[in-house]
Amino acid sequence: MDFEKVNEELISFLNHSPNAFFAVDNMCKTLLDAGLTRVYEGMPWKLEAGKGYFVTRNDSAVIAFRIPKKDYTGFQMMASHCDSPVFKIKSNAEITIDNQYVKLNVEKYGGMLCAPWLDRPLSVAGRIIIRTQEGIETRLVNVDRDLMIIPNLAIHMNRQVNDGYAFNAQVDMLPLFCEKGEEKDAFLKLIAHEAGCEVSDILDTDLFLYNRMPATMLGLNKEFIASGRLDDLQCAFASLQGFLQADPKDSVAVHCVFDNEEVGSGTKQGAASTFLKDTLHRINRSLGRTEDDYLMSIASSFLVSADNAHAVHPNHPEKTDPTNRPYMNKGIVIKYSANQKYTTDAVSGAIMRAVCEEASVPYQTFTNRSDMLGGSTLGNISQSQVALNTVDIGLPQLAMHSPYETAGSKDTAYLVEAARVLFSSSVEGTGDGNYKLKF
Ligand code: ZN
Secondary structure, three states: OOHHHHHHHHHHHHHOOOOHHHHHHHHHHHHHHOOOEEOOOOOOOOOOOOOEEEEEEOOOEEEEEEOOOOOOOOEEEEEEEOOOOEEEEEEEEEEEEOOOEEEEEEEEEOOOOOHHHOOOOEEEEEEEEEEOOOOEEEEEEEOOOOOEEOOOOOHHHOOOHHHOOOOOOOOOOOOEEEEOOOOOOHHHHHHHHHHOOOHHHEEEEEEEEEEOOOOEEEOOOOOEEEEOOHHHHHHHHHHHHHHHHOOOOOOEEEEEEEOOHHHOOOOOOOOOOOHHHHHHHHHHHHOOOOHHHHHHHHHOOEEEEEOOEEOOEOOEHHHOOOOOOOOOOOOEEEEOOOOOOOOOOHHHHHHHHHHHHHHOOOEEEEOOOOOOOOOOOHHHHHOOOOOOOEEEEEOEEEOOOOOOEEEEHHHHHHHHHHHHHHHHOEEEEOOOOOEEEEO
């Protein structure tokens, strides 16, 4: 495996994907380049066996699928998410201080580490909705330069800061945008200029801050990768690469990337939505299959919920479970939780272990310390719409939900390879609890 090459591609994807809208846009371009056909939820689908397609919802979630044959066994799926904790720009964003500075009013999206957002160049990206003759149109906007900063208070004005500080999102986290000038609506004028329209054309916006520090590889032998949004674009990238390299034979390969995992997945484009179920049903119907065929195919399907995991922290090794200790570059992490916060059970864990072994990639296990509550993922949330054998995995990383996270560069390549094997394989039910694994 060429670790460096895979991670250079990942770095390019990360640098060009400041938020979910751009991540999906970049994945769509890659899928089109690979010869897949775009279909839309609002139009009829005429699908053919032997071909690949993709569909988006809200421009911030995407499902791509490759159909090997009409009488396929099931669906081999990997789901990840493309949103990250971030600050969203509010409406009427400009706040003037002493008639000298303009700062922007922002609010939290998801649960982030606040401190690392301070004292670094930031910019803004997202989508704007503009008026057209016939209705409305979406445009993506990325102000691709260092634009703003959230300045810390000097230690002389906050002597106790190093003993722990409670960041107030309304007070501490507002970015400095510009000097106060004569101009009104300087922020919206900038956005309109970048989008090639007038301020009066803009009906509404979804705009977010992002960290300008580009992704990089570091460590003595470039064994680590550091970037914003590794959770979960590292998995989304690996899933897409594995999907494109796969050779689906008996099952439909399905690459899903959802939005809004960081805020509970409960939106129309989140994992709790009908997006996956609707798509699988339409594949089934479009090929002339019955509802029974659909249910049988779900019983012979497998879903990998791929969302990054916590590696053992070099300065806090005590925070990790005593016997399940994932390290960066030691392979794919299979996550377990007795309360099923992670979907993995003995059956799905066993299937994932078999996939990794077939792919010749290492794997490790994660559980939270028994006295610590962990996060959850999209795996169990999506079960309420499409219930099937599901495993929760991730790549081990540090500083989750910082705007600059660290992960292992070898692990990217391991997941690409495991995804390739998964998307090429089939899991055929031969009685509940018994499965024929075809690689
Ligand atoms: Zn995540």
